[in-house]
Amino acid sequence: MTEVLPAEGIYSLLWVLIALPAAGALILLLGGRRTNTWGPYLGVLTIAGSAVIGVLMLLAMMDQSAEQRTIVQNVYDWVFVGTFQASFALQLDQLSIVFVLLITIVGALIHVYSLGYMAHDPDRRKFFAYLNLFVAAMLLLVLANNYLLLYVGWEGVGLASYLLIGFWQRKPSAAAAAKKAFVINRVGDVGLSVAIMLIFVTFGSITFQDVFGQASEASEGTLTAIGLLLLLAAAGKSAQFPLQAWLLDAMEGPTPVSALIHAATMVTAGVYLIVRSNAIYNAATWAATAVVIVGLITIFMGAIIGSAKDDIKKSLAGSTMSQIGYMVFAAGLGPIGYVFAIFHLLTHGVFKAGLFLGAGSVMHGMNDGVNMRRYGALKGLMVITFITFMAGYLAIIGIPPFSGFWSKDEIIHAAFERNSIIGIATILAAGITGFYMTRMIAMTFFGKARWEEDAHPHESPAVMTIPLVVLALGSTFMGMALLFWGNIEYWLEPVVGYESVPTPLPTWVYIAVTLVVVIIGAIIGWVMYARKEVPVEPPHGNVLTRAARQDLYGDAINDVLVVEPTYTSARALTTFDTKGVDGFVNWTATFVGDLAKRLRRTQSGFARSYALSMVGGAIVLLVALILVRLS
Amino acid sequence: MNPANYILLSALLFSIGAIGVLVRRNAIIVFMSVELMLNAANLAFVAFARMNGNLDGQVVAFFVMVVAAAEVVVGLAIIVTIFRTRRSASIDEPNLLKY
Numbered sequence: 001m002t003e004v005l006p007a008e009g010i011y012s013l014l015w016v017l018i019a020l021p022a023a024g025a026l027i028l029l030l031g032g033r034r035t036n037t038w039g040p041y042l043g044v045l046t047i048a049g050s051a052v053i054g055v056l057m058l059l060a061m062m063d064q065s066a067e068q069r070t071i072v073q074n075v076y077d078w079v080f081v082g083t084f085q086a087s088f089a090l091q092l093d094q095l096s097i098v099f100v101l102l103i104t105i106v107g108a109l110i111h112v113y114s115l116g117y118m119a120h121d122p123d124r125r126k127f128f129a130y131l132n133l134f135v136a137a138m139l140l141l142v143l144a145n146n147y148l149l150l151y152v153g154w155e156g157v158g159l160a161s162y163l164l165i166g167f168w169q170r171k172p173s174a175a176a177a178a179k180k181a182f183v184i185n186r187v188g189d190v191g192l193s194v195a196i197m198l199i200f201v202t203f204g205s206i207t208f209q210d211v212f213g214q215a216s217e218a219s220e221g222t223l224t225a226i227g228l229l230l231l232l233a234a235a236g237k238s239a240q241f242p243l244q245a246w247l248l249d250a251m252e253g254p255t256p257v258s259a260l261i262h263a264a265t266m267v268t269a270g271v272y273l274i275v276r277s278n279a280i281y282n283a284a285t286w287a288a289t290a291v292v293i294v295g296l297i298t299i300f301m302g303a304i305i306g307s308a309k310d311d312i313k314k315s316l317a318g319s320t321m322s323q324i325g326y327m328v329f330a331a332g333l334g335p336i337g338y339v340f341a342i343f344h345l346l347t348h349g350v351f352k353a354g355l356f357l358g359a360g361s362v363m364h365g366m367n368d369g370v371n372m373r374r375y376g377a378l379k380g381l382m383v384i385t386f387i388t389f390m391a392g393y394l395a396i397i398g399i400p401p402f403s404g405f406w407s408k409d410e411i412i413h414a415a416f417e418r419n420s421i422i423g424i425a426t427i428l429a430a431g432i433t434g435f436y437m438t439r440m441i442a443m444t445f446f447g448k449a450r451w452e453e454d455a456h457p458h459e460s461p462a463v464m465t466i467p468l469v470v471l472a473l474g475s476t477f478m479g480m481a482l483l484f485w486g487n488i489e490y491w492l493e494p495v496v497g498y499e500s501v502p503t504p505l506p507t508w509v510y511i512a513v514t515l516v517v518v519i520i521g522a523i524i525g526w527v528m529y530a531r532k533e534v535p536v537e538p539p540h541g542n543v544l545t546r547a548a549r550q551d552l553y554g555d556a557i558n559d560v561l562v563v564e565p566t567y568t569s570a571r572a573l574t575t576f577d578t579k580g581v582d583g584f585v586n587w588t589a590t591f592v593g594d595l596a597k598r599l600r601r602t603q604s605g606f607a608r609s610y611a612l613s614m615v616g617g618a619i620v621l622l623v624a625l626i627l628v629r630l631s
Numbered sequence: 632m633n634p635a636n637y638i639l640l641s642a643l644l645f646s647i648g649a650i651g652v653l654v655r656r657n658a659i660i661v662f663m664s665v666e667l668m669l670n671a672a673n674l675a676f677v678a679f680a681r682m683n684g685n686l687d688g689q690v691v692a693f694f695v696m697v698v699a700a701a702e703v704v705v706g707l708a709i710i711v712t713i714f715r716t717r718r719s720a721s722i723d724e725p726n727l728l729k730y
Contacts, residue, residue, distance in 0.1 A: 605729030607722050608661075611652050 004209065007073035007092075010060045013053050014073045014090045017100065018143065020046040020053075022136035028129035036125050040118075043128030044111040047135055051104035058097050066494050069094050072145055072209075079148070086206060091145030095495045098342065099142040099272060102349045106264050107135045109467040113357050114256040116463035117364060127167060127254065134160030138265055142272060146207040147196045150273075154192060154237070157266045158185045164261060165253040177249035184246040188236015192273075195229035198222065212279035220284060227280050227287025231294060234270030238324050241297040245554040247321055248305065251313040255360030258313055263320045263356050264349040271324065271345055274331040275338050278496050281331075288332050295329025296425055298322065301552055303432035307439065308548030310538055311370045312359045315440055316352070318548075319396065322433065323348050329426070330411045337414045338496040339489040344407035346488075347479050351395035351404055354471030358389035361460040361468060362444060367452065372443040373536050374452055379445040381457045384465045386445050388472035393441050395475040397434045397518050403479030410483075413510055417501040427514050431521035438525030446530045637678035644671035658710045658720045662703075669699045 007014050024046035028039045035042070061069050070093040078088040092100075111131060118124040137156025144150040166178030196206060202218050203211050215223065234240065239247035250262045261267070274281065274291060281288045302322030309315040327345050330337035363370060365382060379386040395402035398409060408430060416423035451457065459465070482488040489498050503510070540546075547553060644667055651664025673692045680688025714720050 600730040603730045605726030607726075608653055608656075615649055615653065 003067060003070070005068055005071050007071050007090075010053075010056050011071045011073065011092065013057075014071070014092055014143065015075050017050050017053055017104075018090075018136050018139045020049045020136075021132040021139070025129045025133035025136060028125055028132065033125075039125040040115055040128045043132050044108065044115065046132055047104060047108040047111050050135070050139070051101070051108045054097070054100045054104045057092065058101060061092075061094070061097060066094075066490075069494065083204060084200065086146055086148040088149060089145045089207075090143040091208065092143060093495050094491050095272075095276065095342065096142050098346060098492075100139060102346055103135060103138050103142070103265050106349055106353050106471075107131075107260060109470055110256045110260040110264075110353060110357065113259075113360070113464050113467040114254075116461050117256055117360055118254065121254075123167070127164075130160055130163045130167070131256075131260065134164065134261060134266070138269070141269055145209070147192075147199060147211075148206050150276075151192060151196060154233075154269065155189065157261070157269060158182065158189070158237070161185070161250070161261050161266055164257040165250045167253055167257065171252065173249075174252040177246075177252040181246040181250050184243050185236045188233045188243055188270075191229040191232030191236065195226050195233065198226050198229065202226070208276065212277075215279035215283050218283075223280055223284035224287045227277070227284040228290060230273055230277055230280070231287060231291055234273050234291075234328065235294060236270070237273075238267050238270030238328060239298075239321050240270065240294050240325065240328055241301055244298060244301060244321055245551065245558055248309075248314050248317050248551050248554075251311070251317050255313065255356060255363060258317070259353045259356030259360065262317065264353040267320065267324055268327065268345045268349065271327040271331055271341055274328065275341055275496055278335070278338055282334060282497070288334055291332030292329055292422065293332075295325045295327070295332055296422060298325030299329060299426065299429045300432070301325075303429050303436065304544065304548045305551055307432060307436040308541070308545045310373050312362065312372050312375070312440065312444065313356070313370055315372070315436065316356055316359060319355075319433070319436065320352060322429065323352065323396070326408065326411050326426070326429075329422075330414060333414050333418050335497040335499045336417050336501055337411065339492045339498050340407065340410040340414055342492055342496070343482060343488050344404075344411055346482065347395065347403035347407040347475075350471055350478055351392045351402075351475035354388060354468060354475050355392040355396065357464070357468055357471065358385050358392060361385040361464055362389075364460050364464070365457040366455050369452060369455065372440065373534060373538065374450050374455075375444045376447045376451070376534065377445070377449040378457055382445075382459050384459060384468060388465075388468040389441065389445070391472035391475045393437050395479075397437050397522060398430060398514065399518070400515075401476075401480055403475050403477070403482075406479035406483050409511055409514060412514055413503065413507060416503045416505075416510055420504070423510070427510075427517050430514055431517040434518040434521030435525040438522040439529045442526055442530035443534055447534055450534065450536050634678055634682045637681075638675060641671045641675040641678065644668075644674065656721045656723055658713070658722045661722055662706055662710065665706075666699065666703070669695055 005011075024043050028035055028043060031039065070091065072089055072091045074087050074089045076088050077085075079086040111128070114124075114127065114131065118127050121127065134157060137153050137160055139153070141150055141153025141157060144153055162178050162182045165181050166175050168174045169178070199211055200206050202222050203214050205211060232243075236243045247262060247267065251258050253262070281291065299322050302318045302320070302325055304318075306315045306318030306322060309318060323344070327341045327348070330341035330344065362375065362378060362382065362385060365378075365385075366375065369375075391402065395404035398405040400406075412423060412426045412430065415426045492498065538549075541549070550556065648664045648666075648668030648671060651667065652661050655661050655664065673695050676688040676692045676695070678688075680686060680692075710720060713725060717724060
């Protein structure tokens with residue numbers, strides 16, 4: 001067990017990490033139009049401040065021994081009711097710090113990029129306020145030291161995601177997409193809230209320290225239930241099967257949002273949750289297997305959808321689903337995979353942010369068009385965008401020495417350590433990745449120009465290209481840096497555990513096979529989309545293509561399984577309410593009313609008739625008494 | 632002298648009073664019939680007191696007389712007031728308090 005240190009020195013600024021962007025959001029939202037001119041710059045500054053603090057903390061942490069890297073800062077006592085105790089307490093350890101750095105540094109780059117991308121948007125102050133709100137919530141999520149506080153951050157990022165997907169709410173499709181994301185996330189959030197209740201009932205505490213300390217004492221059934229509920233939560237937030245349908249529509253938001261929230265950070269919260277709860281999954285084999293299956297299904301779903309979409313952002317969204325599938329899959333493998341799930345999460349966060357921002361830069365030059373069939377031959381006109389995009393491309397398909405190669409290769413290797421069949425499946429999916437990413441760059445940067453008539457492609461301003469260059473450098477060198485210089489697996493080991501199992505074949509065989517499959521996929525993509533003419537109108541396509549264009553019928557399935565039954569039962573309940581419940585109540589009222597209408601005719605106003613009824617009643621009583629006496 | 636005869640007489644007087652109340656329209660006659668019923672009850676009380684050999688019935692008869700006297704005061708006052716406004720002592724005519 002690692003010891004927990006109080007927050008001293010630089011760590012006493014832990015709460016400032018969250019407070020800075022939160023204050024930025026507050027000032028921009030409450031300040032109103034007065035902050036229009038300088039608001040966006042304030043938004044960038046708060047994130048940059050958090051990033052600087054994060055880096056200082058990392059440097060301080062590297063000076064300490066591995067057992068002394070868990071720091072807890074109790075900001076204040078939050079909910080203290082009987083035995084239920086939840087502090088507003090922040091915990092910084094080796095896992096949190098890498099997330100803090102990913103969120104703040106990539107976040108800062110995307111804020112800078114947004115200065116250029118949103119320069120002409122009338123609501124950009126609000127945009128920066130929401131981005132700041134998102135960063136604050138996400139930092140709270142990864143810094144919480146108990147599940148309830150994590151839940152606050154979890155809901156906070158959900159809110160920010162909703163606000164930003166629907167940022168252009170005058171577009172009905174954006175408003176609908178925001179609602180859809182929110183509702184589907186709710187399904188996952190139910191899982192998380194029930195899991196927290198179950199954790200409290202089982203362990204009597206919700207702090208990570210207490211729960212993981214006693215995880216092995218609970219029954220396996222309970223742990224499996226908790227694990228499956230946490231998986232449901234993770235599936236909702238990370239767009240994993242079966243709650244994947246919202247992510248593709250979430251691309252309605254501005255492109256920096258897609259890059260920051262729906263590729264680099266928020267959607268990885270599910271992976272964080274699973275890896276953070278590693279003690280639970282280690283003891284619940286069935287739940288961990290479910291995680292692997294969900295991850296594997298999503299890897300393929302995302303890859304297939306990414307292969308068929310003509311919308312550059314939706315294709316990247318499919319790719320995001322697939323890559324997060326890899327992370328969830330690795331997290332389900334147990335101690336052989338946790339560190340590589342986080343490793344891939346970090347490299348993916350950087351190169352996918354670069355790819356999305358590159359796509360945004362292309363859209364910026366193409367009148368915000370997203371249809372790749374109307375791109376083509378852009379490599380000479382957008383040189384910086386092209387080169388940085390290529391760095392991201394080589395990283396995501398896993399060509400050495402780009403960062404994705406190292407992380408994805410480790411996941412594939414870990415899969416083979418468990419089971420050869422799932423290992424082969426991951427290699428196959430890597431091949432599909434090679435195909436759809438090659439298709440994307442071939443349609444966008446190569447081939448013939450198929451532009452709309454009024455398109456005048458041009459390179460984006462420096463404020464947008466500089467973040468692209470930084471992210472491209474990250475995509476190139478980060479994998480090697482983390483693996484060889486940072487020793488990511490031993491850095492994370494004290495928190496998440498790490499072990500390595502021998503594989504049947506030597507490691508280089510897997511690397512070689514993966515590379516060959518990826519290159520075959522890339523060549524197929526190149527032959528189909530760069531050598532051949534790309535039609536402007538999408539061809540009919542085969543069954544799989546048509547299914548993938550419809551998000552593999554995700555919406556249709558949801559409609560049949562959830563939406564329609566809900567509507568039907570709602571209609572049935574309404575009918576039962578109006579006809580049954582209301583019907584009975586109204587019938588009773590009408591009956592009493594009608595009866596009263598008849599009975600009141602007896603109030604004739606004639607005193608003598610009243611007297612007669614009194615006498616009559618008296619006689620009846622008398623006769624009854626006499627009869628009773630006689631019998 | 633059989634006490635049952637007093638009871639029978641009392642029942643007879645009560646019935647005459649009740650029928651009077653039911654069939655007559657003149658308020659004064661109805662009032663007199665009510666008095667007849669009250670006194671029939673008094674007769675019964677006194678007869679029972681005699682039969683049982685205690686004074687309870689006699690005491691109640693006094694009470695009834697007192698109540699009857701008070702009732703006559705109030706009742707006649709009402710009848711006179713109605714007569715003043717409607718110029719009629721019929722009890723069927725003031726039938727406004729109805730459905």
